[in-house]
């Protein structure tokens with residue numbers, strides 16, 4: 001993960017075109033025949049497609065491995081690639097929640113604060129307000145106190161504006177859910193030790209500390225009467241947010257910059273869980289599935305990207321399917337085609353050789369270009385990587401994008417089937433044969449239609465028409481914000 005948040009790409013139409021290009025270069029690039037531009041790149045594409053292939057047997061193997069790894073991770077800590085972390089969330093929202101609740105979401109360069117007034121079964125969500133605050137760069141490498149003081153002070157300002165339909169009953173403290181998307185060793189629903197900062201944060205003094213205590217202390221220093229009643233990650237919050245509206249949501253998957261999944265598990269199916277009591281008999285498991293690795297169809301480009309990453313050998317599933325990496329894999333293939341296949345002429349621009357120059361929003365936008373001469377593909381390529389391209393080269397580029405998106409989407413789909421399979425093996429009939437919902441969120445899933453289609457197709461191919469007709473894969477937009485507030489409600493210190 002990195003801090004360079006890749007914002008949603010502008011609509012294809014907004015790219016300036018035509019591509020600036022000198023007349024001489026145009027002459028050079030004008031293909032005399034189709035093969036003159038792409039001939040040397042065709043074998044590179046063919047090999048890429050072969051290495052990235054995800055026929056059903058490959059996907060089935062992935063799903064089986066995912067299910068087996070989940071089981072091993074539930075048996076013992078460190079038992080598999082999958083950490084299978086206990087979320088301590090034993091009860092999900094029912095729709096009956098009432099009152100004023102806050103949520104705080106810290107997971108990147110922005111954090112969000114939210115308040116919601118819940119009116120129970122009949123009135124549901126009476127009102128919600130959200131504000132986004134960006135974290136000053138210097139605070140991301142400052143001290144723990146400075147960071148949490150900044151957050152608490154922004155929260156205090158937000159609370160001051162409370163009014164209208166938002167009402168706190170007299171005699172009560174405000175309660176908030178805290179969505180914190182960094183690695184945490186959770187110790188209870190409202191405490192967890194930060195293992196390490198990621199995504200460009202290097203704040204001193206927090207690792208090894210309870211981050212809820214850090215936040216509570218900072219809120220105290222601000223004179224803010226609020227307590228954290230639920231600490232969750234974004235996947236768990238998404239599951240909670242989706243479940244509020246639909247009782248049959250059992251799994252949540254995030255496909256954004258990174259990826260993760262969580263699901264509802266029976267307490268008796270968790271051998272490593274000794275002595276944990278859950279009145280519902282269920283608990284949410286955070287799989288941390290980005291670390292999955294067994295049986296992935298990887299290419300030389302994936303291996304090189306991994307070797308040069310800050311965490312070589314780790315997060316391989318994430319590196320194959322999530323938004324941070326898809327564009328970068330495509331760029332690496334294009335460098336090869338440029339260097340050994342002269343796909344963009346003799347010159348290979350430095351920009352094309354810059355890691356992460358091509359973002360996943362770029363490759364997604366290129367795939368949306370339906371124009372005859374692929375004008376938008378040309379503009380995006382030029383703006384992001386500095387290359388001049390003719391129509392044949394552009395077609396080749398779109399093929400590469402499609403190959404990488406297809407593999408990513410299909411593998412993500414196989415991962416989902418792995419989770420469903422594991423759930424079904426433990427309690428027959430829980431998943432298959434009746435309606436069940438997988439809640440999806442994240443910028444990649446939301447904004448890359450081809451990726452989404454490949455994912456759904458893979459699920460359907462693996463399950464077959466009968467079973468897959470019961471499995472609903474549904475976008476739960478921004479469910480995580482309200483989900484954290486709902487978990488503050490279900491874990492409230494006050495009676496409902």
Ligand code: ADP
Nearest residue numbers: 008256257323324360361364442443444447448
């Ligand atoms: P995060 O995962 O950082 O919390 P999001 O869920 O909003 O945030 O996802 C952002 C990620 O989604 C980006 O890093 C990018 O990889 C991907 N993304 C954003 N826009 C698009 C797009 N138009 N097409 C494909 N992927 C996109």
Ligand code: MG
Nearest residue numbers: 107234256442
């Ligand atoms: Mg997110």
